[in-house]
Amino acid sequence: MKKYTLYLMLLVLAVPAWAQKGKIKETTGAQDRAFWVKSLYKISYPVIHNLANGTLKANMPLEKGNNYNLNLKAVTYTEALGRTLAGIAPWLELPDDDSEEGKLRKAFRTETLTALKNAVDPQNPDYLNFRTEAQPIVDAAYVAQAFLRAPKMLWQQLDPTTQKRYIEEFKSLRTRTGAYNNWLLFAAITEGFLWNIGEQYDPARLRFGINKLNEWYEGDGWYSDGSSFSMDYYNSFVIHPMMVDLLKSMVEKKRASANDYNRxxxxxxxxxxxxxxSIAPDGTFPAFGRSITYRTAAFQALAQTALMEKLPEGVNPSQVRCALTKVFHLMYEGNQNFDKDGWLVLGFNGHQPEVADVYTSTGSLYMASLGFLALGLPADNKFWADPPAPWTSQKAWSGQTLPRDHRIEN
Known part of the structure; x- marks a missing residue:
């Protein structure tokens, strides 16, 4: 990857520096995309590069939240892989091209495939744990989701032995259960992936998660995370994206109706x-609820809706690009969220270990990559090609015309 160092330096130079009072100059879509690529690479490189070299366990720091209550070494490395992979998958699924970004993407995909192979090789020092503890149910689901998001460039590029090993690891999860909330979708999407590739699957685990989450739907776009509603970002961290990806795969195999998917x-x-x-004019957003250490994963549902070109009426792609770019500048232009070796640190915007939950460790933090799903759109898509546009809060606070908000019925 060393030959791409110069390209990364050029990416830095292509993105305008912060001006005074936390504002940035207006940028083009190409400059925004360059910064997104730089930021996603900055986040994901330590995980993928070390796993590809068999040094993830040797080099990844083991920071954990106060009163941490999991078996750290048994789960944190698997968390790092699953969460990183689900975020980079749409970008890696893009076809190869001769652009500098395309060359970087191809090289990084090659490393990712090596990392995936090492993760399930019992003879590799970085063989990851899917066989014990409940937590791997979660992170196997993110691996499965990544395979659904990048079937051509990730799953189908794995050699048959590695594919067989993932199938066996996923099936081994059936000996365990997890929390009675969004965790039901983790079991469901892993089984959905197995069914999607023609493997034996558990239909009860597949359908139960979908059925229960539909029972927990509160209305106007909000699911309850279990029987008690929680005001947090889990609708974005997990629920909406996994429901949509799972149902999409089921519709393709005629296991679910198009109406269920469209709803x-x-x-x-x-x-x-x-x-x-929720994105303020200055790019800040509310730091509330569980798991705020997942940082930009809070915007996974927005990024995925943009990726699918299904943004709601009154929200155009370029305003979403500009809003998220502003957020990413605040989070990732500096180094406050990284240690000296480039690993993410516990916190929301800086090293703030006091906000970490009892299940949060270094590996957990790589959920941050999920905010970058729109990189799966090609560079000539209107998301990137359209001129800059103000987002809703900018319109509201500057007295511009803005769309009226209204609820949905289903």
Whole structure:
């Protein structure tokens, strides 16, 4: 990867520096995309590069939250892989091209495939744990989701032995259960992936998660995370994206109806409108609820809705690009969220270990990559090609015309 160092330096130079009072100059879509690529690479490189070299366990720091209550070494490395992979998958699924970004993407995909192979090789020092503890149910689900998001460039590029090993690891999860909330979708999407590739699957685990989350739907784009509603970002961290990806794979195999899928997409689009409105004119957003150390994963549902070109009425792609770019500048232009070796640190925007939950460790933090899903759109898509546009809060606070907000019925 050393030969791409110069390209990364050029990416830095292509993105304008911060001006005074936390504002940035207006940028083009190409400059925004360059900064997104730089930021996603900065986040994901330590995980993928070390796993590809068999040094993830040797080099990844083991920071954990106060009163941490999991078996750290048994789960944190698997968390790092699954969460990183689900975020980079749409970008890696893009076809190869001769652009500098394309060359970087191809090289990084090659490393990712090596990392995936090492992760399930019992003879590799970085063989990851899927066989014990409940936590791997979560992170196997993110690996499965990544395979659904990048079937051609990730799953189908793995050699038959590695594919067989993932199938065996996923099936081994059936000996365990997890929490009675969004965790039901983790079991469901892993089984859905197995069914999607023609493997034996558990239909009860597949359907139960979908059915229960539909029972927990509260209306206007919000699901309850279990029987008690929690005001946090889990609708974006997990629920909407996994429901939509799972149902999409099931519709393709005629296991679910198009109506079920379209309803889930409409709900996610409505929820995405709340996320877009939550981004303040200066790019800040509320730090509330569980797991705020997942940082930009809070915008996974918005990024995925943009990726699918299903943004809600009144929200255009370029305003989402500009809003998220502003957020990413605040989070990732500096080094406050990284240690000296480039690993993410516990916190929201800086090293703030006091906000970490009892299940949070270094590996958990790589959920941050999920905010970058729109990089799966090609560079000539209107998301990137359209001129800059103000997002909703900018319009509201500057007295511009803005769309009226309204609820959805289903």
């Amino acid at each position: 889930a997409v409409d709900r996610m689009a409505r929820y995405a409108s709340f996320l877009e409105r």
